[in-house]
Amino acid sequence: MEKKDKEMEALAAEIISGMKDWRAQNPKATFAEIERETMKRMAALQARLMAEIACDSEAREWEAGAGPQCPECGERMKGVGKHKRKLQASGGSEVELEREYARCPACGAGFFPSG
Template sequence: MTEHEELVKAREAERQAALEDIAKECIAEVRAWSVAHPQAKWDELEEAVLQARQRFGERLLQAVVEERAEVRPVPGPPCAQCGTEMHYKGPKSRYVVSSLGETQLERGYYYCPQCKVGVFPPR
């Protein structure tokens, strides 16, 4: 196995461990809530689980999007207005609201010098 392949494999193992930690944290939160609320009714238990699922979904989405954003397109994406290759200007942060909730993303920001427009996230 080459050094690059070993680095890629190690990075993948780190990402997997981080996602597993997120899942374990959400499970622990629900179990702790259940212990703290022994008289909780079914609908209250269900709500606690749904909230944990929501948090997990938000964090999983953020992790996967950030992982994908690490590989920026080379060359840059074409400008939607003029077709010129857009220039990478570095990472920018933005809050995005999806069906999983609000997630903060850090993605590459691209800029068209001809049209003077930027795009985030690249599509």
């Protein structure tokens, strides 16, 4: 199994145990409150999973020579490795990701995929 899959499993396990702790601290929580708390925590996992899936296809395409087009000169850009980047997910959670970063071989412009 890949390292990032393990990280995601750890995140899921953290949500489950975190919800159990939260329930223990909030024994009188209503169903609506439980739902809200669960969704808030799940949003972090959802954002992470979405980003992982997006990054995977990105990296594969770029390796195959189908990098994004340079916004400056129109040359085909090349993936030059991963850079850390923060992404805002719905529900307000922030996820730090390693995104593929591209550079233009012709003019040197850099490119981070959006979203």
